[in-house]
Amino acid sequence: MSPTTAIPSYREQSPEVAARFERLRQREVTLEVRRLGKVFDSSRGRVTALEDVSFSVHHREFTCVIGPSGCGKSTLVRILAGLETKTSGEVLVNGESVSGPGPDRGMVFQGYTLFPWLSVKQNVMFGLRMSRHSEFAAEREAREWIALVGLSKFENAYPHQLSGGMKQRVAIARALANQPRVLFMDEPFGALDAQTRGQMQSYLLDIWKNVDITIVFITHDLDEAVFLSDRILVLDANPGRFREMVEVPVPRPRSMEQMFDPTFLAARKHIESLIHPPAKDGGESREAPVMRLAKPDPDVV
Ligand SMILES: Nc1ncnc2c1ncn2[C@@H]1O[C@H](COP(=O)(O)OP(=O)(O)OP(=O)(O)O)[C@@H](O)[C@H]1O
Numbered sequence: 557m558s559p560t561t562a563i564p565s566y567r568e569q570s571p572e573v574a575a576r577f578e579r580l581r582q583r584e585v586t587l588e589v590r591r592l593g594k595v596f597d598s599s600r601g602r603v604t605a606l607e608d609v610s611f612s613v614h615h616r617e618f619t620c621v622i623g624p625s626g627c628g629k630s631t632l633v634r635i636l637a638g639l640e641t642k643t644s645g646e647v648l649v650n651g652e653s654v655s656g657p658g659p660d661r662g663m664v665f666q667g668y669t670l671f672p673w674l675s676v677k678q679n680v681m682f683g684l685r686m687s688r689h690s691e692f693a694a695e696r697e698a699r700e701w702i703a704l705v706g707l708s709k710f711e712n713a714y715p716h717q718l719s720g721g722m723k724q725r726v727a728i729a730r731a732l733a734n735q736p737r738v739l740f741m742d743e744p745f746g747a748l749d750a751q752t753r754g755q756m757q758s759y760l761l762d763i764w765k766n767v768d769i770t771i772v773f774i775t776h777d778l779d780e781a782v783f784l785s786d787r788i789l790v791l792d793a794n795p796g797r798f799r800e801m802v803e804v805p806v807p808r809p810r811s812m813e814q815m816f817d818p819t820f821l822a823a824r825k826h827i828e829s830l831i832h833p834p835a836k837d838g839g840e841s842r843e844a845p846v847m848r849l850a851k852p853d854p855d856v857v
């Protein structure tokens with residue numbers, strides 16, 4: 557199994573956090589990815605999106621996946637959710653091999669995926685009806701999930717009457733209503749403004765605290781990754797490969813104020829150095845830009 561690394565020296569500085577990671581490691585493995593590979597055959601030729609990616613996630617762990625654009629993050633979660641086929645390797649959820657979508661895995665995407673012709677309640681009831689709940693039971697359960705995401709007053713509203721953040725809360729309720737073991741989230745807050753995004757991150761941590769769920773969350777945003785996760789899977793690009801699994805030593809419960817703590821900043825810096833390693837030659841080999849749209853102007857800098 558691929559190694560987990562730590563922010564330098566945090567184990568000595570925070571024995572409580574180190575002990576928490578020790579306990580997390582003792583938990584059962586919910587998701588195991590072994591030597592996963594994905595090659596797309598497209599009109600542009602063969603694209604190796606993922607190569608030899610291995611990692612595991614423990615029960616109720618919050619794992620973020622981060623890496624440069626195009627490194628295969630979406631492909632990875634789509635395969636894990638069973639929405640995309642793999643070329644090689646194996647994916648196990650609770651020890652069972654995954655080969656297609658299943659009720660043990662839920663997914664929330666960046667784009668708003670609610671059915672526009674259904675109310676909030678009907679959207680959340682959708683999967684419950686499919687799983688042969690009676691109408692009465694489906695409605696009762698849907699109400700509970702809607703209350704959990706704080707939208708009881710809006711259960712009869714339609715998606716176009718909701719803000720972006722509210723829509724994503726409904727999408728989370730809809731995914732959780734099917735009681736999956738793992739929730740995959742692909743940049744779910746990527747389209748939201750910074751303030752709403754921060755609120756949604758706190759909401760999500762609250763939900764995670766209250767629901768028996770293991771979360772794998774894709775993001776571009778380093779602060780979001782450090783704020784939310786226990787560990788961060790860093791992928792390299794071209795092809796998408798395992799770079800590091802980094803333990804985030806920021807104590808829980810998390811709050812926005814921690815974003816200025818030295819531990820938070822050290823974790824952020826470490827992840828940043830993995831994604832954007834400093835140029836070995838000091839960047840001198842960078843080519844001069846071919847195009848200059850305006851002459852240099854000392855007043856326009
Ligand atoms: N259906 C497809 N057919 C061909 N190539 C694909 C397909 N889907 C993804 N790819 C390629 O696989 C690689 C990984 O894409 P993917 O969307 O998984 O990256 P990503 O890390 O999610 O990117 P971003 O950060 O921009 O969301 C890219 O080179 C992409 O062009």
Ligand SMILES: [Mg+2]
Pocket residue numbers: 629630631
């Ligand atoms: Mg993506």
